[in-house]
Amino acid sequence: MSRPRPLPQDPIAEAHRQWTAHGWGEVADGMAAVTSLVRAQQIVMARVDEALKPSGLTFSRYELLQLLSFSRTGAVPMAKASERLQVHPTSVTNTVDRLEAAGLVLRVPHPSDRRAILIEITEAGRALVAAATEALNSNVFALPGLAPDRLQALLELLAEFRRAAGDFDAGEDPAHWAPARDRVRSPD
Known part of the structure; x- marks a missing residue:
């Protein structure tokens, strides 16, 4: 780069x-x-x-595909996607429109809530988000520009800033920012 x-x-x-x-x-x-x-x-x-x-992905399209790929079923309700991505529902709708046109997601009826629509990732979407994640991991996330101890300090400071701004529950345990290499992956 x-x-x-x-x-x-x-x-x-x-x-x-x-x-x-x-x-x-x-x-x-x-x-x-x-x-x-x-x-x-x-x-x-x-x-x-x-x-x-x-x-060919924007970051918002990438984030939505990655959210879907992380879900157990490969599908989430539109409203939940909006909440998880912290964007207005209209933004999710626009992103889904573009991803659907590209054959990367489908809109499917919710099995138990007739008012809700699920966004479901396709196999093409899974393949594309996997390749994009490899590129991000190797070219951006693996090289954030700070030594591990400084990165840890930055994460803690930014979490403190976001918590003070009301971004998430003030009662949340700040220990969730323990370095990833020190944590055991928990099953979803």
């Missing part, structure tokens, strides 16, 4: 300096944190997009 040429200076550090110099020092750290998160997201998504390019 090609990386862009680094800038001669950190523009966020310069913005922090300017924020402070213009009398906003009390919020300069917050501005730098938010701006750094946004920039980090841009960097990560560029790497993800490059890894997914051969599959």
Whole structure:
């Protein structure tokens, strides 16, 4: 994967300096944190997009296919997909439309709830998401850009940030961020 040429200076550090110099020092750290998160997201998504390019998938389509591949039956209700992916139901509908047109998922009636529709992954969807996962694992996830101990610290900080923002139940045990190599896989 090609990386862009680094800038001669950190523009966020310069913005922090300017924020402070213009009398906003009390919020300069917050501005730098938010701006750094946004920039980090841009960097990560560029790497993800490059890894997914051969599959023709966007990250949202990849996430939905992976969610389906992780389910016991290969199918989940549309509403549950929306909840699990933390996106509006309309986004799931649009993603399913595109995946269905490509032959990667099917809409099927829910066996016990006539009002619900299941999204079911096809064999073509399974094959594509497996190949895309290999590309992401080797080109993005295996090389996140931080040493394991720093990555662990980042995961804990981001979980703390998301919990404080109300992203998930504040009672959740933070121990779930124990390094993956130290955990035993639990069956679903």
